[in-house]
Amino acid sequence: MNRPPRILHLTRDFAPRCIGGLSRAVTGLVRACHDSGLARCAVVSFDGWRPRLDAGGVAEPAIEERRHGAPVLRLDRPSQLSAIESFARAFGAERIQVHDALLWEAGSELAQSLGATPVYTAHVLQAELQRLRGLDRETLAGAAEARAFREAEEVFAPSRFVERTLLTSAAPPRAVVFASLGVDDCAAARASVERREAMSAGPVATVATPPTLLVAGRFADVNGTRELCELLPELLATEPALRVVIAGGIPENAKGERRWRRRLAASLDALPLSEHARVELCGWLAADALAERYRAATLLLAPGWIETFGLSVAEAQLHGVPVITCCGSAGEERVDDGVTGLLCPPRDPAALLAAVRRLLAEPALARRLGLAAARKVREELLWPLVLRGHIQR
CATH class of the missing domain: 3.40.50.2000 (Glycogen Phosphorylase B;)
Incomplete structure (x- = not known):
């Protein structure tokens, strides 16, 4: 029997924080992995990320806990970033799955350091949003998304619409995988x-x-x-x-x-x-x-x-x-x-x-x-x- 893969998710506002669909989607995925035994998951959650919080203040340690059967590392300021690699090594991460474009740089560097596979889930299509708005200027999130599409070993598409959009784009990712999100029965x-x-x-x-x-x-x-x-x-x-x-x-x-x-x-x-x-x-x-x-x-x-x-x-x-x-x-x-x-x-x-x-x-x-x-x-x-x-x- 194959050993369940070890997947480290980089996301924002993991449960019990709930700031919209991304929070609920990643929480549901991690819970389902734990309940099924198909994968072992850990989570690095950027909770209300405040990049200027360290200025003139006392450094606070990142918080480690367990949620839905997964170890969770919670960060809210830059001084805590150094805790990610030791957390990931202790978990034994084999795949780094990034759920927000602005976290791609951290996830990509972590994957390279660990020799893990970097993947990206396209919950948002920044370039498509700009097109719908009639704007052609590049945003910070758009640049991060483009980099994720270039560098990820796989890009997960949560719908057929996202899959088609990525495959027909001017610069499609090297591998697009349809992986539908789910909902929790209750x-x-x-x-x-x-x-x-x-x-x-x-x-x-x-x-x-x-x-x-x-x-x-x-x-x-x-x-x-x-x-x-x-x-x-x-x-x-x-x-x-x-x-x-x-x-x-x-x-x-x-x-x-x-x-x-x-x-x-x-x-x-x-x-x-x-x-x-x-x-x-x-x-x-x-x-x-x-x-x-x-x-x-x-x-x-x-x-x-x-x-x-x-x-x-x-x-x-x-x-x-x-x-x-x-x-x-x-x-x-x-x-x-x-x-x-x-x-x-x-x-x-x-x-x-x-x-x-x-x-x-x-x-x-x-x-x-x-x-x-x-x-x-x-x-x-x-x-x-x-x-x-x-x-x-």
């Missing part, structure tokens, strides 16, 4: 689906009140936050019972998050002040708290221009929540239009608004889409079903 998701099935049973489907629209993700133009601001006033004005829950933000950029929050608040100015309370901005949520929001949601709106996998979409679908997202990227892999959800053109607030109204007006259709999506996710995307794509070569 009792809360099963209970949510059972409740929705019960509500759909009988000659007249039960209608949940009040209906709740959930939006989960990072505030950014490419994530459709501008379109959300545009559609909210009319949606709330014409759907008087609707509640809107917005889970997310920009945790590493407080100024940017405040700017988007002000813009969201300003979008409600035309409505009576009493109506503003129907919109809840709850910030980033831990996985269990987000699962509770999925359970309570009537539908999920994912208005981003681009998805490299669509983790929030898949998680919501596992709970039986009908999803509206955009076509043109990995959203099309998560949603079969009219079968497991609804697809809209990106950057089209009118189309998104019409889709939301349709599902609110047709609860039987919404439940049918949500339950069909839940079956598909359970058949295709649970971590035990996709894990071998990350391990076996």
